[in-house]
Amino acid sequence: MTSKTPINDSSSIFAVTIDGPAGSGKSTMARTLAKKIHATMVDTGAMYRTVTAKVIDTGQDPEDEEAVAKVARGIQIYFAGEDSTRTMADGVDVSTRIRRPDVNSLVSKISAYPLVRQEMTRLQRKMAEGVRVVMEGRDTGSVVLPSARFKFFLVAGPSVRAERRRLEMAQAGDNTRREEVLAEIMARDQMDSQRATSPLVKPEGAVEIDTSQLDIDEVLERMLLLIVSDGCDAP
Numbered sequence: 001m002t003s004k005t006p007i008n009d010s011s012s013i014f015a016v017t018i019d020g021p022a023g024s025g026k027s028t029m030a031r032t033l034a035k036k037i038h039a040t041m042v043d044t045g046a047m048y049r050t051v052t053a054k055v056i057d058t059g060q061d062p063e064d065e066e067a068v069a070k071v072a073r074g075i076q077i078y079f080a081g082e083d084s085t086r087t088m089a090d091g092v093d094v095s096t097r098i099r100r101p102d103v104n105s106l107v108s109k110i111s112a113y114p115l116v117r118q119e120m121t122r123l124q125r126k127m128a129e130g131v132r133v134v135m136e137g138r139d140t141g142s143v144v145l146p147s148a149r150f151k152f153f154l155v156a157g158p159s160v161r162a163e164r165r166r167l168e169m170a171q172a173g174d175n176t177r178r179e180e181v182l183a184e185i186m187a188r189d190q191m192d193s194q195r196a197t198s199p200l201v202k203p204e205g206a207v208e209i210d211t212s213q214l215d216i217d218e219v220l221e222r223m224l225l226l227i228v229s230d231g232c233d234a235p
Ligand code: DC
Pocket: 022, 044, 045, 046, 048, 049, 107, 108, 111, 112, 136, 137, 138, 139, 140, 188, 192
């Protein structure tokens, strides 16, 4: 017998994970889905970016894992604002700071440190405790929340991903050329997929969606179709 789980029931704990490479549409889809199903959104990439920005801004040596881990342990990260889209570090809104080029170039290195991942994973699990959550990143379905109710793995061709990221950067006033963005994305893909701790992988049981030719509504429709057909009422 299958019973329907109403996803508006605030007592039910309900986690959706969305993983994938840079520019695959994770953040946009996590934000859109979270809004639709009235869930909290956790952007785990923003958390690694926040640690990276603090390492730079406090003059820590990025080569020193212990010093970087100390920064990760000492920083208070949380999400605020409408739809939890503002990233806060020790009470300061760092949403713009963490998208700057210096952070882009260093974040793969910082996020590969096992001690940093350990601390962020602990924090991410805590953020998911007792709430309905949509969590996005590189290892949310494989490591952080392996028993999440729904797992998605988003992919898209490198040039599509580079163009999306270029537009996003241009909106933030950074006019880096597309070729440079593509090279940076490819380098990050390689580092994120090949690192020893929690590499970017398609999590077991995840549904893969190629977003290259799909718009936001089409991806959302596929996600909701799965959520509803699995026995959860549409919101
Ligand atoms: O999604 P993003 O581009 O904001 O992520 C920034 C970096 O953080 C990315 O290069 C890899 C790292 N990251 C990670 O290692 N694990 C996660 N769960 C999320 C991001």
